[in-house]
Amino acid sequence: MIIEERIGDVIVEIINVERASVKEAEELKAKLIDAIDDGYKKIIIDLSECDFVDSSFLGVLVNSLKKVVKLEGDLKLVGFRPAVRAMFELTRLFRVFESFSNLQEAVKSYTH
Amino acid sequence: MTSKTNNINKELTVKSTTNNLAIIREFVENIARESGFSKEIVSKISLAVDEACTNVIKHAYKFSPDREIKILTQFNDSKLTIRITDSGDKFDPNLIPEPNLKEYHKQKKVGGLGMFLMKKLMDEVQYLTLSGNQNQVVLVKYLA
Numbered sequence: 001m002i003i004e005e006r007i008g009d010v011i012v013e014i015i016n017v018e019r020a021s022v023k024e025a026e027e028l029k030a031k032l033i034d035a036i037d038d039g040y041k042k043i044i045i046d047l048s049e050c051d052f053v054d055s056s057f058l059g060v061l062v063n064s065l066k067k068v069v070k071l072e073g074d075l076k077l078v079g080f081r082p083a084v085r086a087m088f089e090l091t092r093l094f095r096v097f098e099s100f101s102n103l104q105e106a107v108k109s110y111t112h
Numbered sequence: 113m114t115s116k117t118n119n120i121n122k123e124l125t126v127k128s129t130t131n132n133l134a135i136i137r138e139f140v141e142n143i144a145r146e147s148g149f150s151k152e153i154v155s156k157i158s159l160a161v162d163e164a165c166t167n168v169i170k171h172a173y174k175f176s177p178d179r180e181i182k183i184l185t186q187f188n189d190s191k192l193t194i195r196i197t198d199s200g201d202k203f204d205p206n207l208i209p210e211p212n213l214k215e216y217h218k219q220k221k222v223g224g225l226g227m228f229l230m231k232k233l234m235d236e237v238q239y240l241t242l243s244g245n246q247n248q249v250v251l252v253k254y255l256a
Contacts, residue, residue: 022166023130055163055226056170083155090232091225 002027004035010110011040012103018051025056032064041073042110046103048079053087065097074098078106122185128169128198129177136165136183140194147187148255157192157253160233163226164196164249172200172247190255197248205239 002024003014013031017024032043045061047053065075077099080088088094100106124139126132140161144154165181173179184195205227230237236252 021130021133021162022170054159054166055229056166059225091229 002031004031006040007107008111009040010042010044010107011035012044012046012107014046014049016049018049019054020047020050020052020057021054022056025054025060028057029060029064032060032067036067036071041068041071043068043073043075044078044103044106044110045075046078047084048081050079051081051083053084055091058087058091058093062093062096074110076100076106076109078103124183126181126183127177128173128179128181128200130166130169132181133162133165136181137162139183140185143185143187144192144253147192149192149253153253156233157194157251160230160237160251161194161196163229164251167203167226167249168196168198168200168247172198172203174201176200192253192255194251195248196251197242197246199244199246202241202245203239203247 001016003016005012005014013028013035015024015028020028028045035043043064061075061077068075075097077097079102080099085094088097098109100109122139122143124136126135137158141154141158144157149157161183165183168181169175179198179200182195182197184197186193186195227237230249230251234251235254236250238250238252240248240250242248
């Protein structure tokens, strides 16, 4: 399940499941399409509840980042657990995303 | 779901729904553990099988939940072989270029990430076309 929060012009997608795979990837993709259509381009994905992400989910993160960067926005990540960090390291995708240890820091990075 | 076991071979057949991925992972993790792989390698094998089955559900069966995925495992001579068979759309791995990670990160291109992961996590990955319009991905891990 994905919970959405809007903080000013920042949209936060909280991935509230232990395993983020193909089902959550489709859900996130649909939510981000709507958010971008609504004019949001400062996006935060909160992964602090996740113990696992698969390549489908990583694919949606990369595609969405690509989309918002074109709109001069960004997609930042929050709350890597060890297994999720390992997956980003294995695919070397941690270089692609800006990441933060907590939500406050990530929101602050958009407002300063 | 059907399952049968003998000394060296085990088999699991499940319907092609993402809800069954947990059953597949548990099946494969038990076999990898029984074969003597470390906890870390068991996770890698499980992840590779998860990626392969997700590919079947997504690409071969296009999320149709009533098709079958068959998983056959064999362990002998320190070699664990996992065969994942489907009867969905034919998959040609040659059409999926190996991601050039440098370009991948520069251009933020997606595609082929699941295959890249499988190759990274396992010692051998092979795609076969069997008779009767069946596709099979063969994953191999050696017990060091």
